[in-house]
Amino acid sequence: MIIMAPILLILLGATEILQADLLPDEKISLLPPVNFTIKVTGLAQVLLHWEPNPDQEQRNVNLEYQVKINAPKEDDYETRITESNCVTILHQGFSASVRTILQNDHSFLASSWVSAEVQAPPGSPRTSALNLTCTTNTTADNYSHLRPYQVSLHCTWLVGTDAPEDTQYFLYYRYGSWTEECKEYSKDILERNIACWFPRTFIHSRGRDWLVVLVNGSSKHTTIKPFDQLFALHTIDQINPPLNVTAEIEGTRLSIQWEKPVSAFPIHCFDYEVKIHNTRNGYLQIEKMMTNAFISIIDDLSKYDVQVRAAVSSMCREAGLWSEWSQPIYVGK
Numbered sequence: 001m002i003i004m005a006p007i008l009l010i011l012l013g014a015t016e017i018l019q020a021d022l023l024p025d026e027k028i029s030l031l032p033p034v035n036f037t038i039k040v041t042g043l044a045q046v047l048l049h050w051e052p053n054p055d056q057e058q059r060n061v062n063l064e065y066q067v068k069i070n071a072p073k074e075d076d077y078e079t080r081i082t083e084s085n086c087v088t089i090l091h092q093g094f095s096a097s098v099r100t101i102l103q104n105d106h107s108f109l110a111s112s113w114v115s116a117e118v119q120a121p122p123g124s125p126r127t128s129a130l131n132l133t134c135t136t137n138t139t140a141d142n143y144s145h146l147r148p149y150q151v152s153l154h155c156t157w158l159v160g161t162d163a164p165e166d167t168q169y170f171l172y173y174r175y176g177s178w179t180e181e182c183k184e185y186s187k188d189i190l191e192r193n194i195a196c197w198f199p200r201t202f203i204h205s206r207g208r209d210w211l212v213v214l215v216n217g218s219s220k221h222t223t224i225k226p227f228d229q230l231f232a233l234h235t236i237d238q239i240n241p242p243l244n245v246t247a248e249i250e251g252t253r254l255s256i257q258w259e260k261p262v263s264a265f266p267i268h269c270f271d272y273e274v275k276i277h278n279t280r281n282g283y284l285q286i287e288k289m290m291t292n293a294f295i296s297i298i299d300d301l302s303k304y305d306v307q308v309r310a311a312v313s314s315m316c317r318e319a320g321l322w323s324e325w326s327q328p329i330y331v332g333k
Contacts, residue, residue, distance in 0.1 A: 028059055030102060031053035034054070036116050046085070053111075064079065064100075065079050069094075069095075071095045072093065090118065091228050093117060126161050130161070132215060134153060137154075138150070153203065155195065164219045169194070176209050208317070238321060242258040242272065245327075252297050271313045274307075280303060307325040308326045311323065
């Protein structure tokens with residue numbers, strides 16, 4: 001006879017008992033993993049690793065693990081393997097927990113949690129760089145067939161409110177497995193670095209990896225606390241304006257054409273906005289397009305200025321920034 005008993009959850013370090021509806025023949029106790037460690041493996045990157053408990057009863061069951069990120073931002077997920085990579089900011093420290101679980105459609109069994117952490121780096125938070133902002137931009141590289149497009153990176157920040165006058169900041173970025181230190185800085189009147197420029201990077205403009213940027217610093221008077229930040233490329237990628245915009249009038253027919261921006265994205269990956277301004281009466285017309293041509297019926301007695309801008313379509317990546325408007329073209333009387 002199968003006894004349908006509720007699952008007993010014993011908190012604060014005890015194990016739980018799997019009821020007969022999960023394993024009809026016997027009860028099983030789950031033990032927590034052992035040797036749980038968190039290792040920093042790169043900028044804003046940690047490796048979580050643990051081992052199965054050697055005292056765990058070996059049954060014909062598939063054990064899994066539940067990982068819970070406690071700080072700096074709560075998250076949880078399940079895995080069958082005994083390690084996990086996490087991309088996360090580290091200037092606030094990092095802590096996580098893991099436990100053994102066994103589940104099916106009817107029951108859930110879990111061991112107690114085991115935890116580990118990475119301490120926050122030393123230094124006063126008010127010495128950290130403030131208001132870190134970054135943008136990327138794509139240019140054509142006519143000298144490389146392997147990478148016909150290059151991505152530049154420009155970042156700016158403010159000096160921490162409690163940072164001594166002799167503070168000097170240094171910036172690093174990581175994209176995928178590549179890490180680079182800034183070589184071209186802009187300085188304030190006290191010769192402190194407050195901006196960085198990478199004319200060429202290892203960033204892929206069509207990539208989906210996080211861009212990690214770290215600003216640390218040094219001073220003779222105090223420890224400068226580092227600051228790191230994650231950027232999704234679609235939120236900081238400054239698209240180039242469309243190329244070769246032309247406008248022609250035939251009677252009351254205004255025909256506008258253009259070419260896609262300099263970009264690694266193909267032609268079908270762009271949305272466009274066309275702006276037509278009647279300089280005589282001030283009327284402004286803005287149309288959104290998915291093609292690289294537009295025709296409008298106009299007043300042939302007026303003069304117009306025409307501009308076009310572009311954005312990568314949501315068909316090709318998440319919605320991001322619009323480009324600047326192209327230089328105005330004047331047509332009409």
